[in-house]
Every structure is written in C-alpha cells, then in structure tokens.
Amino acid sequence: MPIQAETRTRKAVKHxxxxxxxxxxxxxxxxxxxxxxxxxxxxxALALALxxxxxxxxxxxxxLSFVLxxxxxxxxxxxxxxxxxxxxPLLVTALSxxxxxxxxxxx
Amino acid sequence: xxxxxxxxMAWLHTWGGLLISWLLFAVLWSGTLAIFAPxxxxxxxPERQQMATSADKxxxxxxxxxxxxxxxPDASAWFIDLPNPRAPVIQVAWTEVQTGMRHxxxxxxxxxxxxxxxxxxxGEHFGHxxxxxxxxxxxxxxxxxxxLLMLVAIISGVIIHKRIFKDFFTFRPRSxxxxxxxxxxxxxxxxxxxxxxMIAYTGLICHFAIFMPAAVNLYFGGDEDALRSEVVQRHxxxxxxxxGVLKPVAPLLQxxxxxxxxxxxxxxxxxNPGDLHxxxxxxxxxxxxxALVADHATFNMVTGELLGSQTEWNPVARSFRAMVxxxxxxxxxWIMQWLYFLAGLxxxxxxxxxxxxxxxxRRTKHASASRGQRNFxxxxxxxxxxxxxxxxxxxxxxxxxxxxxxxxxxxxxxTEILVFFLLWALTAVHACARPTTAAWREQxxxxxxxxxxxxxxxxxxxxxxxSLSVARKDFxxxxxxxxxxxxxxxxxxxxxxxxxxxxxxxxxATAPLRQAPTAGTPGILT
Numbered sequence: 001m002p003i004q005a006e007t008r009t010r011k012a013v014k015h016x017x018x019x020x021x022x023x024x025x026x027x028x029x030x031x032x033x034x035x036x037x038x039x040x041x042x043x044x045a046l047a048l049a050l051x052x053x054x055x056x057x058x059x060x061x062x063x064l065s066f067v068l069x070x071x072x073x074x075x076x077x078x079x080x081x082x083x084x085x086x087x088x089p090l091l092v093t094a095l096s097x098x099x100x101x102x103x104x105x106x107x
Numbered sequence: 108x109x110x111x112x113x114x115x116m117a118w119l120h121t122w123g124g125l126l127i128s129w130l131l132f133a134v135l136w137s138g139t140l141a142i143f144a145p146x147x148x149x150x151x152x153p154e155r156q157q158m159a160t161s162a163d164k165x166x167x168x169x170x171x172x173x174x175x176x177x178x179x180p181d182a183s184a185w186f187i188d189l190p191n192p193r194a195p196v197i198q199v200a201w202t203e204v205q206t207g208m209r210h211x212x213x214x215x216x217x218x219x220x221x222x223x224x225x226x227x228x229x230g231e232h233f234g235h236x237x238x239x240x241x242x243x244x245x246x247x248x249x250x251x252x253x254x255l256l257m258l259v260a261i262i263s264g265v266i267i268h269k270r271i272f273k274d275f276f277t278f279r280p281r282s283x284x285x286x287x288x289x290x291x292x293x294x295x296x297x298x299x300x301x302x303x304x305m306i307a308y309t310g311l312i313c314h315f316a317i318f319m320p321a322a323v324n325l326y327f328g329g330d331e332d333a334l335r336s337e338v339v340q341r342h343x344x345x346x347x348x349x350x351g352v353l354k355p356v357a358p359l360l361q362x363x364x365x366x367x368x369x370x371x372x373x374x375x376x377x378x379n380p381g382d383l384h385x386x387x388x389x390x391x392x393x394x395x396x397x398a399l400v401a402d403h404a405t406f407n408m409v410t411g412e413l414l415g416s417q418t419e420w421n422p423v424a425r426s427f428r429a430m431v432x433x434x435x436x437x438x439x440x441w442i443m444q445w446l447y448f449l450a451g452l453x454x455x456x457x458x459x460x461x462x463x464x465x466x467x468x469r470r471t472k473h474a475s476a477s478r479g480q481r482n483f484x485x486x487x488x489x490x491x492x493x494x495x496x497x498x499x500x501x502x503x504x505x506x507x508x509x510x511x512x513x514x515x516x517x518x519x520x521x522t523e524i525l526v527f528f529l530l531w532a533l534t535a536v537h538a539c540a541r542p543t544t545a546a547w548r549e550q551x552x553x554x555x556x557x558x559x560x561x562x563x564x565x566x567x568x569x570x571x572x573x574s575l576s577v578a579r580k581d582f583x584x585x586x587x588x589x590x591x592x593x594x595x596x597x598x599x600x601x602x603x604x605x606x607x608x609x610x611x612x613x614x615x616a617t618a619p620l621r622q623a624p625t626a627g628t629p630g631i632l633t
Binding site for chain 1 (some may be wrong): 112313319
C-alpha cells in the first residue's frame with residue numbers, strides 16, 4: 001500500500017477510535033459475551049447433531065469450540081462496522097439453534 | 108480493505124496484548140518452571156536425596172508395603188510411588204480416615220524406615236500457580252482468559268505480519284531500540300509459532316469442562332467425573348468388612364507387568380488394605396506416550412484374582428488426552444523436557460518483549476502526549492517491571508525461602524508461598540520508587556544474584572547432601588543448581604547490557620525518528 005494511503009487510513013482509524021469509545025465497548029461485548037454465547041450454542045449443537053457416543057461428543061465438540069471462540073473474537077474487531085461485529089456471533093448462534101430447538105421439543 | 112484489516116488487527120494486538128501480557132507472562136513463566144516440577148521438588152526436599160533405594164523394584168515395593176502395614180494399617184488407601192528417573196525415591200502417602208489428613212513419607216529400601224520430607228509444595232507451587240494462580244475457580248478462569256487472548260494475539264499477530272518468512276532471518280540488535288526489540292519479538296513469535304499455538308490451545312483443553320461445559324452439561328449433567336468414568340474403567344471392589352491377609356506383592360507386580368509391559372509400572376494404589384476385599388491397582392507409566400492415559404490392572408490382594416485391566420481407550424478420548432499430554436510435556440525423556448523448558452522461556456520472553464516494545468513505542472511519542480497519557484505510560488512501565496523481573500525475583504526468592512525457613516515451623520509449605528508473594532509485592536514497591544531503567548537493571552541484578560547464589564545456598568543448608576547424591580548417581584540436585592547458575596548468568600548479562608553502551612544505543616534510538624530526546628523523561632530501555 002502506498003505510504004500516503006496508509007497514513008490516510010491510519011488517520012481515519014485514529015479519528016474513529018477517538019470518537020467512539022462506545023464502538024470499542026460494543027465490539028468487546030460482541031467478542032467476549034457474544035462470542036461465548038455463540039461458541040456455547042455451537043458446541044451444544046455439534047454435540048446434539050453428530051452421530052457419536054456422548055463421551056466422544058463431549059470431547060470433540062468442546063475441543064472445536066476453542067477454535068471457534070478466538071476466531072469470533074477476531075471477527076468482532078475485524079468487522080468493518082459495529083453492526084457487522086455483532087452479526088458474526090448472532091449468525092453462529094442462529095445457525096446453531098435448530099439442534100437445540102429439536103432437543104427442546106423432545107425433552 | 109486489506110489495510111483496514113491490518114490496522115484493526117494491529118490495534119487489537121497492541122491493546123488486547125497489553126491488557127493480558129502481565130498476567131500471561133506470569134502464566135507462561137510459571138508453566139515453564141513447572142516442566143521441571145518433580146526435579147524442583149527433589150531439590151527442595153533434601154530429605155528425598157538421602158534415602159536408599161534398590162535397583163530391584165520388588166524390594167522397593169516390599170519396603171513401601173512393610174512401612175505402610177506398620178504405620179498406617181487403618182488407612183482406606185495407600186498410594187505408592189516407586190523410584191523412577193525423575194523422582195528416584197520410594198514415596199508413600201495415605202489419608203487418615205477420621206481426620207482426612209494426608210500424610211506423605213519417603214521410605215528407605217534397606218531399613219524400611221520412613222522420613223517426613225519438610226513440608227513444601229516444591230515444584231508443584233509453580234504448577235498450581237500456572238493452573239489457577241493459587242486462587243481456585245476464579246484463578247482457573249483468569250488463566251483461561253489469558254489462554255484465549257493469547258490465541259487472539261497470535262492470530263492478529265500473524266495477520267499484521269507482512270513478511271513472516273523474512274523474519275526468520277531478521278535480527279538487528281545494533282539498530283534502534285524499537286527495531287531490535289521488534290525483531291526479537293517477531294523472531295520469538297515466528298520461530299516458535301507452532302509451539303505458541305499448541306500451548307495456548309491445549310491449555311484451554313486442560314480445563315475444557317470448566318471453560319465450555321455445553322456438551323458436558325447436555326450429556327453428563329455438567330459432571331466431569333461422570334464423563335471420566337465412561338472413559339476409565341474401575342475394577343475396585345467394596346470392602347467386605349471382614350479381615351483379610353495381604354498376599355506378597357511380587358507375583359502380582361510381575362503379572363501386572365505382563366499385562367502392561369515390562370518394567371512399565373512405578374505407581375500403585377492399595378485400597379482397603381486390612382480387608383478381605385483389599386485390592387491393588389498398578390498403573391503403567393505415561394512418559395513414553397503422547398496421550399496422557401495410564402493403562403492399569405487391578406488384583407484382589409487377598410486372593411490374587413485379577414479384577415480387571417484396561418489397555419484400550421476410546422479413540423476420541425485418547426486423542427483428546429494426547430492434547431493434554433502435549434501441554435504437559437511428560438513424554439520423550441529429558442531431551443523433550445529441556446526443549447519444552449527452552450520453548451517456554453522463548454515464549455515468556457516474547458511476551459515480555461511485547462510489553463517492552465509497547466513502552467518504547469509510546470516513549471518516542473512522549474513529547475506529544477497529554478499529561479494523562481504520560482501518567483498511563485509510566486504506570487505501564489512500572490507494571491512491566493513488576494510483571495517480568497519482579498516475578499523472576501519472587502520465583503528465585505521462593506527457592507531461598509525453601510532453604511532458609513526453619514524445617515520444623517508450622518504452616519511451612521504455605522509460608523514459602525507467602526514469601527513468594529511478599530517478594531513480588533516488594534518488587535512493586537521498588538518499581539514505583541525507581542526510574543524505569545534502573546528498576547529493570549536492579550531487579551534483574553537481584554534475580555541474577557539470587558539464582559547464582561542457589562548452588563552455594565544448597566551446599567550450606569543441605570549439608571553434604573549434594574556430594575552424597577552425586578556419589579549415588581542422583582544428578583538432579585546438581586542439575587537444578589547448575590541450571591539456576593546458568594540462568595543467573597543470563598540475567599546478569601541482560602542487567603549488564605542495560606548499563607553498557609548507552610551512547611551507541613541512544614544514537615540508534617533517536618536518529619531514525621529525527622526527534623530530540625525529551626528532557627525530564629526518565630530513561631527506558633534504550
């Protein structure tokens with residue numbers, strides 16, 4: 001990237017960062033709380049949906065959750081807008097919900 | 108788009124990294140020391156170094172059982188560790204049924220006499236601090252948070268990296284301070300990237316059911332023990348409440364080793380020892396396999412009947428335990444333990460250099476910083492001192508406390524740990540009282556003196572235990588002494604570097620920035 005362009009972007013980001021502590025708080029919440037809820041939903045959904053023994057599901061689904069969670073944290077800070085930052089964890093939670101709903105109707 | 112992503116990741120790496128690095132350094136440093144926990148414990152309890160063991164495993168096992176029959180006939184279970192290369196003693200333990208008090212003894216193979224080692228957590232202190240900061244569930248969560256943010260810092264660090272391959276070969280120690288610290292940070296990060304990723308991820312795996320209980324809640328009611336009992340078979344029998352006489356252990360041990368592998372058993376548990384339903388469970392070593400699963404075989408110790416054995420494991424559970432094994436680094440022998448130790452040091456140094464780098468970068472902007480920002484940067488610099496050299500001083504001081512506190516004092520083990528925390532608090536006071544560079548230099552020098560003094564302390568306080576242990580071909584105490592000496596020399600070299608050549612390094616630091624050094628700012632690591 002040309003140096004001038006980078007300086008412009010840097011300035012723009014700096015300006016944004018200064019003007020919105022709220023943005024940082026919102027993204028942190030999307031990363032921490034949103035990411036955790038989404039990872040929890042995803043882990044449970046995998047554990048309910050995969051055709052394995054319970055003990056295997058407990059290990060495998062949980063092991064995968066520790067891959068997803070950091071990625072969601074990155075997403076929340078990489079997203080172009082604060083709305084998109086929340087869209088990541090919300091989408092994962094929504095996609096993870098069918099097995100939970102199915103499980104709920106059986107119980 | 109690409110530039111924006113890189114900038115947002117740079118922001119996350121900087122501030123997320125700063126937020127977690129003080130604690131992360133403590134977790135990594137203590138974890139590095141915990142690699143050698145058994146050896147440190149052996150050093151910290153010189154009583155262990157003087158007990159005779161036999162080359163014949165049967166004699167050792169017999170001595171342990173004879174001691175326990177004599178001293179703890181009413182215990183509900185006896186725990187016996189037979190001599191192995193990393194813990195060359197016969198150690199027995201039992202829990203009093205009435206009081207719940209746990210007793211540990213070292214048994215002499217020749218005389219079957221027992222000694223109580225001085226109360227000390229030994230190397231386990233570093234392991235406990237690493238896992239939960241000595242503060243229970245809250246500590247486990249805090250350590251989990253550092254693990255998560257370490258993963259985030261690794262991912263964002265890779266994204267902001269434009270030239271990951273070139274950095275293998277880039278180190279400019281004579282360039283500006285900021286650049287050489289950046290090179291060091293990058294080299295440490297890039298060279299051992301797989302190790303960093305592995306250790307952070309598998310660390311989360313170790314407490315998986317606490318951090319992410321979703322699946323365990325669904326199938327096991329949140330009970331990790333219920334999950335474990337589906338993986339590990341149990342063959343113990345309930346007590347019959349009728350007296351029984353124990354069979355000799357030798358034939359049982361031999362039968363166990365035909366099931367588990369020749370010379371593979373160094374740990375056994377005897378349950379209900381005085382009962383008709385007494386049982387003995389033999390565990391296979393785990394130091395030659397990645398997966399942390401111990402095959403086991405259990406016999407009725409009165410009739411000699413095989414109650415059951417397990418050498419097969421659920422493949423998913425076994426893979427999962429392989430990740431725990433990767434984190435613990437018990438496999439591969441002493442070469443692997445040393446590699447883990449060195450990788451842990453590099454990992455700790457990478458985090459420490461990140462902290463220093465944050466301060467140096469801000470330092471160059473000091474002239475334009477507001478009063479509040481300057482105070483914040485000062486606070487960061489002080490916390491860096493407490494977090495890095497302060498913790499090293501406290502850790503070295505813990506070894507000194509182990510030898511200088513009276514052997515017979517009450518609450519001895521927890522007092523050692525109290526000294527560790529008190530020293531750490533003192534380094535905070537010192538860091539606030541001194542300018543930053545002086546605080547770094549003095550605390551590193553202190554750490555160097557404490558570490559280099561350890562061999563002398565060992566010889567002064569443990570009598571001739573060192574020479575006796577060497578004569579018995581037990582080189583662990585000597586290795587701990589020499590490692591401390593070498594590490595102390597390294598600390599001394601760094602402390603010396605902070606005093607030497609201020610001119611050359613200052614020129615490098617200021618020239619490319621075309622900025623006069625700000626008057627009145629206390630020196631930092633330039």
